[in-house]
Amino acid sequence: MFERIADFCLGSMSPPDSALDMAALLLVDTLGVAAGASNTQAGRIARDHAFRFHAAASPEDAATLLFDGRKASLSGAAFALATQIDNLDAHDGYNPTKGHIGCAVVPALCAFAEHQPDLSAHDALVALAVSYEVAARAGIALHASACDYHTSGAWNALGVAALGCRLRGSNIEALRQAFGIAEYHGPRSQMMREIANPTMLHDGSGMGALVGIMAVLLAEDGFIGAPAVTVEATETARFWQDLGHKWTIELNYIKPYPICRWAHAALDALGGLLDAHGLKDEDVCKIEVHTFAQAAALFPNMPETTSQAQYSLPFALAVRLVHGRIGPEHIRDAGLRDPSVAAALGKVTILEDARHSKRFPDGRWSDVTLHLADGTVLKSGDVHARGGPESPMEMSEVEAKFHTMAHGLPLARRAALWDMTRRLRQPDAKFSELLDILHKGVEGTAH
Numbered sequence: 001m002f003e004r005i006a007d008f009c010l011g012s013m014s015p016p017d018s019a020l021d022m023a024a025l026l027l028v029d030t031l032g033v034a035a036g037a038s039n040t041q042a043g044r045i046a047r048d049h050a051f052r053f054h055a056a057a058s059p060e061d062a063a064t065l066l067f068d069g070r071k072a073s074l075s076g077a078a079f080a081l082a083t084q085i086d087n088l089d090a091h092d093g094y095n096p097t098k099g100h101i102g103c104a105v106v107p108a109l110c111a112f113a114e115h116q117p118d119l120s121a122h123d124a125l126v127a128l129a130v131s132y133e134v135a136a137r138a139g140i141a142l143h144a145s146a147c148d149y150h151t152s153g154a155w156n157a158l159g160v161a162a163l164g165c166r167l168r169g170s171n172i173e174a175l176r177q178a179f180g181i182a183e184y185h186g187p188r189s190q191m192m193r194e195i196a197n198p199t200m201l202h203d204g205s206g207m208g209a210l211v212g213i214m215a216v217l218l219a220e221d222g223f224i225g226a227p228a229v230t231v232e233a234t235e236t237a238r239f240w241q242d243l244g245h246k247w248t249i250e251l252n253y254i255k256p257y258p259i260c261r262w263a264h265a266a267l268d269a270l271g272g273l274l275d276a277h278g279l280k281d282e283d284v285c286k287i288e289v290h291t292f293a294q295a296a297a298l299f300p301n302m303p304e305t306t307s308q309a310q311y312s313l314p315f316a317l318a319v320r321l322v323h324g325r326i327g328p329e330h331i332r333d334a335g336l337r338d339p340s341v342a343a344a345l346g347k348v349t350i351l352e353d354a355r356h357s358k359r360f361p362d363g364r365w366s367d368v369t370l371h372l373a374d375g376t377v378l379k380s381g382d383v384h385a386r387g388g389p390e391s392p393m394e395m396s397e398v399e400a401k402f403h404t405m406a407h408g409l410p411l412a413r414r415a416a417l418w419d420m421t422r423r424l425r426q427p428d429a430k431f432s433e434l435l436d437i438l439h440k441g442v443e444g445t446a447h
Contacts, residue, residue, distance in 0.1 A: 001237050002227075006172045007243050008130065009162045015129045019247040023132070024424040026092050027109075028417060029254055029402060030102040031066075031438065033090045034081055035417075036258070036328050036405035038067035040306060042200040043084035050076035063111035066438050075213040078160070081107035083206030088328060089310040090258035090405055094132075094248060095388065097139030098191075098361045099152030101159055101252070104209040105131040108160040110438065111213065112167045113406070113431050119167070121429035127166045132249040132389045135159025138183070141230035141239040151189045151213070153204025157182040159230065160212020165219075176220040181215035181225035195297055198311040222280045252387030256401055257326045262295035263313040264385035265366035267320055273370050273378050281322050281344055286371035289317070290353035292360040300350070302342050306332045318344035327404055356382075363390065411435065 004402040007013075015023075047065045054076025056062035063077035064070075072080060083101040085091050093100045109128055113119050116333045139155040161178040169227055169412075170178070194201055215225070230236050255261055266289045273279065291313070299312040309331035318341045319330045329335055356365045364385040370378040384390045393401075400419060406414050420434050 001240055002055060002176065002232050003172070005134075005231060005240055005243060006175050007211065009134065009175055010170065010172065013244060014093065015126060015247060015314055019129050019249050020122070020125045022250050022252070023129045024421050025398070026102050026132075026249070026252060026254070027106055027128060027424070028421045029398065030091050030106040031417060032087060032402040032406040033088050033258075034085045034106075035067055035409050036090070036407070037084045037088035039408065040084065040087050040332065041317035042306075043080075043320070045200070046080040046083035046206060050080035053323075057377055060115060062113045066107075066110060069439075075210050075217070076112045078107040078213050079206045079210035081110070082209035083200075086202040086205045087200055087306070088258050088405070089202070089260055090401070092252045092254055093125065093261060094136050094252045095361055096389055097136055097152070097155070098143060098149070099139060099156070100203055100205060101132050101135040101152070101156050103203070103205040104153065104212065105135065105159045105163055107209050107212055107274075108163055109167075110435065112164055114435060116167065117430070117432045119431045121424040121431050121433070122427070125424060126432040127163050129247070130166055131159040132252070133243060133247065134162040136248040137239045138228075138230045141236040144239070145230065145233070145236060146188070148188070149191045151187060151191045151194070151202075151204030151312065153187040153189065153206070153208030155183075155186060155208075156205060157186040157208040157212035158230070160199065160209055161215045164213060164216035166388050169215065169218070170216070170220065174415065176226045177224055177321040178215040178219040179226065179228035179231050181218055181223065182212050182251075183228035183230055184225055185211045185215070187211070192297065195294070195299075195311055198299055198303075198305070198307040200307055202307065251389050253385070254398055254401070255387055256393060256395060256397065257316070258310065258328055258331060259316045259326060259362060260298060260311050261385055261387075261427055262292070262298060263316045264387070265364045265383050266291055266295070266313060266368055267316055267326070268386050268391075269366055269368035269380035269383035269441075270317055270320055270370075273368060273380050274324075277370070279370070282341070283372055284321060284347060285373050287321070287348045287367040288371070289313070289350045289366060290356065290368075291350065291366040292356040292364070293352045293381065294362075295366065296350050296352040296358060303336055303344055305336070309336060313350055314345050314348040315341070317348050318342075321347075321356045328407075365387035403413065413440065
């Protein structure tokens with residue numbers, strides 16, 4: 001089985017065009033989130049930390065801190081960007097893993113590719129697709145074999161390791177050791193602790209990116225760390241059987257809101273009722289939500305921090321009711337002190353529904369009942385969160401979301417970044433074309 005996995009990671013297989021199209025879209029969507037997160041407090045702290053404490057001894061071991069301009073080590077730059085992305089919760093995910101892949105592997109791709117100016121866009125997208133496939137199966141295998149609910153950094157580190165080994169031309173033995181190192185040192189951190197007490201730790205993907213790149217570089221130097229249980233154990237082999245046949249990257253979701261996706265089904269249910277009936281905040285007396293257990297456990301109060309805001313279902317619903325949308329501006333600064341939102345939050349009641357809990361993690365379902373001031377009661381019925389294959393967004397919506405997230409960049413630069421979803425799929429494209437856009441200027445970013 002490992003030889004099959006290694007051949008998939010390092011060999012000359014060709015993903016289907018649909019997988020590469022999705023890789024290009026997820027890449028640009030993730031970079032839009034990174035741009036939007038560049039002025040978050042967590043993003044600034046992570047970049048400053050990487051610059052101070054993760055410096056490179058030589059230029060060939062350094063990479064640019066994106067939307068910043070300074071340099072750090074390869075692993076430091078990936079850590080900083082992954083932490084930055086993780087702290088604006090609008091990045092992609094894959095339901096069966098209960099977590100996120102792009103926020104770790106995209107920073108790793110940008111760091112490694114900086115030293116490969118001739119890397120074709122096609123080869124970069126193949127490496128990215130490989131990393132998504134490895135991370136997805138490692139995540140499912142780890143959830144199936146561990147008793148705790150751990151953060152994404154515990155397993156997306158293996159996706160980073162696969163990507164790095166492919167781009168750097170590693171041999172099979174180095175890949176095996178890198179997988180073992182990445183799995184062993186991946187942050188087996190407690191996701192539900194972060195849900196109960198939201199902080200800048202979020203989903204552990206900053207450490208996942210750091211550990212994944214370190215694993216590649218350590219393996220190159222002969223460091224021994226194999227085997228990775230999630231990859232080589234007999235009991236996890238079933239999770240790898242469809243590798244190269246089922247392309248899970250095509251099943252990732254794109255988030256329309258910068259909020260934990262556990263809240264999205266209820267948001268979509270509420271939004272559907274409000275839009276269908278032309279309702280405003282003053283028309284609604286009570287919002288009753290039935291959802292799955294994990295969503296019901298989200299932060300219940302008016303948030304004091306951006307981290308709490310992104311992990312709060314009642315707050316997200318209150319923002320949607322008052323403002324008709326949820327953007328980055330609503331989850332930080334003055335948005336956390338909005339009296340209209342605080343008042344609307346008192347209208348929200350959250351209840352766990354066993355029917356929805358049984359559908360998790362494969363589905364994210366909720367239903368909403370509205371009680372109106374005139375006595376009318378409206379029911380949404382069961383609604384699945386939008387953005388994935390169950391309820392896809394139109395491409396125009398994805399593009400609008402990208403511009404909303406990256407609004408701090410000049411329009412011309414945003415347009416150039418978005419256009420890379422098309423350009424990266426052209427046969428003559430170089431990945432350095434994307435990096436040139438990313439490295440140009442540091443508008444709107446504070447060190």
